[in-house]
Amino acid sequence: MESNEKKQGMSRLDFLKMSAVAGVSLAIGGAGVAAIENAISPSKTEAAGKDPKDEQIQLYGVHQPGIITPQQTYMYLASFRMTSDKASVVRLFRDWTKFADLSMSGGTMRTGDNPLLPPSDTGETLDLPASRLTVTFGFGPTFFRLDGKDRFGIANQLPSYLKDIPRMPRENLDPLQSGGDVCVQVCADDQQVAFHAVRNFIRLSTGYASVNWMQEGFISGRPGQTPRNLFGFKDGTANNLHQTPAGYDSVVWAGDGEPAWMQGGSYMAYRKIRMLLEVWDRSSLSDQQDTFGRHKESGAAYGKKGEFDTVDAAQMPNTAHVRLAKESKQMIHRRGYSYTDAVDPRTGNVNAGLLFVSYQRNPEEQFIPMLKLMQSKDKLNEYTSHIASGMFACPSGIREGEYIGQKLLES
Numbered sequence: 001m002e003s004n005e006k007k008q009g010m011s012r013l014d015f016l017k018m019s020a021v022a023g024v025s026l027a028i029g030g031a032g033v034a035a036i037e038n039a040i041s042p043s044k045t046e047a048a049g050k051d052p053k054d055e056q057i058q059l060y061g062v063h064q065p066g067i068i069t070p071q072q073t074y075m076y077l078a079s080f081r082m083t084s085d086k087a088s089v090v091r092l093f094r095d096w097t098k099f100a101d102l103s104m105s106g107g108t109m110r111t112g113d114n115p116l117l118p119p120s121d122t123g124e125t126l127d128l129p130a131s132r133l134t135v136t137f138g139f140g141p142t143f144f145r146l147d148g149k150d151r152f153g154i155a156n157q158l159p160s161y162l163k164d165i166p167r168m169p170r171e172n173l174d175p176l177q178s179g180g181d182v183c184v185q186v187c188a189d190d191q192q193v194a195f196h197a198v199r200n201f202i203r204l205s206t207g208y209a210s211v212n213w214m215q216e217g218f219i220s221g222r223p224g225q226t227p228r229n230l231f232g233f234k235d236g237t238a239n240n241l242h243q244t245p246a247g248y249d250s251v252v253w254a255g256d257g258e259p260a261w262m263q264g265g266s267y268m269a270y271r272k273i274r275m276l277l278e279v280w281d282r283s284s285l286s287d288q289q290d291t292f293g294r295h296k297e298s299g300a301a302y303g304k305k306g307e308f309d310t311v312d313a314a315q316m317p318n319t320a321h322v323r324l325a326k327e328s329k330q331m332i333h334r335r336g337y338s339y340t341d342a343v344d345p346r347t348g349n350v351n352a353g354l355l356f357v358s359y360q361r362n363p364e365e366q367f368i369p370m371l372k373l374m375q376s377k378d379k380l381n382e383y384t385s386h387i388a389s390g391m392f393a394c395p396s397g398i399r400e401g402e403y404i405g406q407k408l409l410e411s
């Protein structure tokens, strides 16, 4: 699914190149949004080399991209509030789907058709490859029901476990950075490519939706190695316990018991967690290691040598983060990114942390009990503060010709 697959005998890039030569204007459907209305600009004629950034990930498939896709370097997470009627929502998702397909294929909208109008595309990726761009959409609880009203006639399609994350001890949530009707996760190995996509999703939403909040994150690690978080620890090691098709079925993909549109989808849990870097940096190495129950350099669990050696929770302090995760007896698929929000001018402290993102098939069984346990007992709480939150139902993947959310919106 996630490769340079050919589309009807030619790759998307070839298709775009050929169209450029022929001067073909590619109508992309009856989109009503001015920016994407006319055509795709087949502008990517040079790339197609061996640069890993040329790698394209397919939008179409059984599952949405960006969930079990190996993590890219950059992420933007944007939350939208729908401001119009159902017909407009359908129109917006049609446009967003076309633009997601186009940009994941390394294309752009037109930039130079009419000198009297603003270019359809903002243009900053004209010379850039696809960079493993992925776009992942999710619906928040308010997409189904707002102030008691079935706003789009789909309240009966509410997935089984879609609710806001319940209030937790110690959290300090900012409602302006939390929740939303729709969430769009954009990831890529090039920040400009990721930003271009999220920026144009926002432009395309004009008149139909408004942005509640947007976050940007980054991670970095050598290929094949687990990236380190801003506390300097390898973060994501335990994902390897379920990274098989059967593992993903039992941990990530929603199944029976869910409305048809959600089967093969996943629930995204989001927490913006500030990490108190200055407090952490003053703590001893043994305090830091006790916090996770793992060794800092190797990433090995207490009592073990290698990063991936089986964890023995009994060897860890009672309040160690990993021990508590194990005690919950649940697994989740983590896909978080570090963030920095500059320096707090009053204290001089660096404002930074983790955009925690996890995917699971049943947040009530998996994520929420784990979070509750951690919020009440975790030594990590001495160094962190949860400042934003969200839960979104990410629908299954789509086939070519369909739009994201179609099965839900046309149910």
Ligand SMILES: C=CC1=C(C)c2cc3[nH]c(cc4nc(cc5[nH]c(cc1n2)c(C)c5CCC(=O)O)C(CCC(=O)O)=C4C)c(C)c3C=C
Pocket (backbone or CB within 6 Å): 229, 231, 233, 234, 235, 236, 237, 238, 239, 271, 273, 274, 275, 292, 294, 311, 321, 322, 325, 326, 331, 332, 353, 354, 356, 367, 370, 371, 374, 380, 384
């Ligand atoms: C409710 C779920 C979780 C939150 C919130 C969370 C926050 C958080 N985690 C780290 C750093 C690490 N987490 C690690 C492991 C780990 N964390 C969770 C869940 C949450 N983390 C799980 C399920 C696990 C895996 C446990 C296991 O089965 O072994 C680790 C260890 C290495 C690893 O496996 O990734 C680190 C390090 C931070 C900094 C943080 C909030 C800021």
Ligand SMILES: [Fe+2]
Pocket (backbone or CB within 6 Å): 321
């Ligand atoms: Fe964790």
